[in-house]
Amino acid sequence: MIIMRHHKSILSHALLGAASLVMLYPLLWMLASSFRPNAEIFTSISLIPAHPDGSAYPRGWTGLQVPFGRFFWNSAVIALLSVAGNVISCSLAAFAVTRLHFRGRDLCFALMLGTMMIPYQVTLIPQYILFLNLDWVNTILPLVVPKFLAADAFFIFLLAQFFRGIPRELDEAAVMDGCPPWRIYWNIMLPLSLPVLGTVAIFTFIFTWDDFFGPLVYLTDIEAFTVQLGLRGFLDSSGTSDWSAMFAMASLTLAPVLILFVLFQRTLIQGIATTGLK
Amino acid sequence: MARRPLLHAGHAFLLPWFVGFFGLTLGPALASLYLSFTNYDLIQAPGWVGLANYVRILTADAKVAESVRVTLLYVVLSVPFKLGFALAVAMLLNQGMRGLPLYRALFYLPSLLGASVAIATLWRQVFSGDGLLNRVLLIFGIHGASWVSDPDTAIYTLVALSVWQFGSPMIIFLAGLRQLPRDIYEAAALDGATAWYQFWHITIPLLTPVIFFNLVVQTIDAFKAFTPAFIISGGTGGPINATLFYTLYLYQEAFGYLRMGYAAALAWLLVLAIAAVTALAFLSSRRWVHYET
Known part of the structure; x- marks a missing residue:
């Protein structure tokens, strides 16, 4: 046996x-x-x-008229601002729907869940027209500003679930002591939620780093390209002639995600197991 | 006395979401509904055309029919294979074996990287006529096709790319398997139930809520897939529209030909299709998904 x-x-x-x-x-x-x-x-x-x-690395790095360093910089700026945006705006919204009392709270939460169901294609064209008229095309704004407006409702939901698990006695006691809501949010909820805020941050970084569609639509000037667009530009310009330079740059664009994966593997896997994230 | 400031605070905390909801979701969704009844090229003001866009999509546009066929084929092939692999590997991993965290991480890695342009590029090489796959097949004396550029096989390279990313549903299955009550299995084993019988009569029924969740999430994701087809076909949906996903066609209409009204109508039909499939899944779930009571 x-x-x-x-x-x-x-x-x-x-x-x-x-x-x-x-x-x-x-x-x-x-x-x-x-x-x-x-x-x-x-x-x-x-x-x-x-x-x-x-x-192949230096050859790939300077293979387009703009060096790859520029694309890395652009991607890093977009990804880091997106992380800040999602962490701040989604936690504010989650705090409001789980801890504050106001009229229409449940309706707001239902609407948040509802927006999760809407595929981006539906809002894509009017959003594009809006950003075009604001003269935001070829800037990072169309990619970053929505993050500061809690557009990724999924993360609100994730944070709200976590906030519900934090004992209410903590903030009720603080309210008794005359503590204003923003201090409860800042001094109690956020410090107790660091693990889940980390999950939000890591997934936001990886999703925005890998995002191809958003940059494809909004960034047409090569100076504004992200690494994903740079890589695609490389594929188109060299046809399929310089594969080793192509693979060199492809490996470099995967590196940040790989590093995050190695460092935060547990958080990532937990995040998927509990929420069904990608 | 404390009520009033709190009431204001609630709205203040929600302000960013509020602006986003109206400015980026509800407003644009209504605007795209309106645009879908117009023709609009970003230059001249939208002109009302009634149902013309929808009529053309549903009856006169051969490329729509083509893209629907490609998309459905992709969904119908990639989702079951992906979930099948995910469940099989999760079952293997769930035997309390050593090295579980390592395997789990290795199998999950493709899900994390799969959406990137780098992987789509790699795929284009691996499945090309003289690519990695055919080099390996050559060792066994097999002369493989030019998978990516042959219209008969191109779609399967995309299916393979999707199945390759079975790691995230696998993790969800694994979490589900770990919650199953041990004592039922012990009782079944005492009654002489084989492992095969246990799998079909205990594991699968108890796991149906998780299967259902994965099925819905993966199906919606498959309908929305875009990047791999775009990169592998160089943005064309070729060869001969063999990888023309519906989303790719929508992108071409909107940003290639600037037919914004037509693309908005395409988008709304996609939403309706996804909503219908999801609703069907939920309706059918009453028959086959068992929730513990």
């Missing part, structure tokens, strides 16, 4: 090990290929380049 269990567990490990290798092979191969000459990319399936050579 014990031996059978042992065999079964070896079988499971072999199966899972093989499956994860197959899944991650293309990724590892891409990284390896960024250190290969172009000719070798289409002949070698190995994960170790025959003659490792990092020249």
Whole structure:
């Protein structure tokens, strides 16, 4: 019996090990290929380049008329401002619907849940027309301002669920002591919610870093490109001739997400398990 | 006395959301409904055309029919395979085995990276005629097709990309499996129920709420997919419209040809389709989803 269990567990490990290798092979191969000459990319399936050579990185970095550093800067600014926007605006809204008393509170919460169901395509065109008329196209504003207006209702919902779990006695006692709502929000709720605020921050960063559609619609000037647009521009301009430079830049654009993944793996996985986030 | 300031405070805290709700959601949603009955090219004022956009979409536009076919094929293939893989791997991982956190993380990684342009680019190489996949197949003496540029196979490369990202539903399944009561299995084992029987008669029924959740979320996501098709086809939806997702066609109409009214009508039909599918899922759920009482 014990031996059978042992065999079964070896079988499971072999199966899972093989499956994860197959899944991650293309990724590892891409990284390896960024250190290969172009000719070798289409002949070698190995994960170790025959003659490792990092020249594709500088070649890719300066492959478009604007260096990739510019795209990284743009992406970082957009992602970090989005994080700030979501954390602030969504926590304010979640605080209001879970802790304050005012008329229409439940209606507001229902509307928030309702907006989660609306696909972005429906609001896309009028939003584009609005931002075009505000002269915001080719600035970061159409991508960042909505975050400060709690447009990602999902995160409001996530925060509200967490706030409900914080004992009411805490803020009721504070109200008795004459503590104004903004201080309850700032001095009690936020410090107690750091884990879930972290989840919101990390997911917001990753989603905005990876976002392709928003930048595609609003950023047409190459100076304003994010890394995703830069990568796509690279793919179009070099056709499919310089794959090693392409893979070098692709690997670099994945790096920030990979680093966050390694550092905050537990938070990310918990976030999905409890909320069904991507 | 304390009531009044609180009342104001509530509205003050909600102000950002309020502005966003009216300015970015409700307002634009109504505006796009209006635009869908007009033709509008961003230059001249919108002109009322009544139901003409909808009539053309539903009866006269061959590309719509094409894109609906491609999108449905993508949804119908990618969602079941993705959820099937997710459940199978979750079951394997749920045997209380060592190294669970590592496997879980490795399987989840593609879900986190899959939406990026980098991965779509990689996919384009892997499934090209002389790409990685065919190099590997060559070892076994198989001469693979040019998957990405063959209209018969292009859509399957996108399905594969979606299935590759089975990690997030897998994590949700895993969380669900861990909540299942152990004693039922022990009782069933005493009665001589095989593992296969236990899977179909205990695990699956108890897991139906989680299956339902994953099904709805993944189906909606699949309807809205855009980036992979855009990158792999170079924005065209090609070869010969084989990867022309509905969302891609909508984008082309809006931002390629500046037919904003027509694109707004396309968007509203997409919403109706998603709403209908979701409603159907909820209605059918009464028959097959078992909630604990």
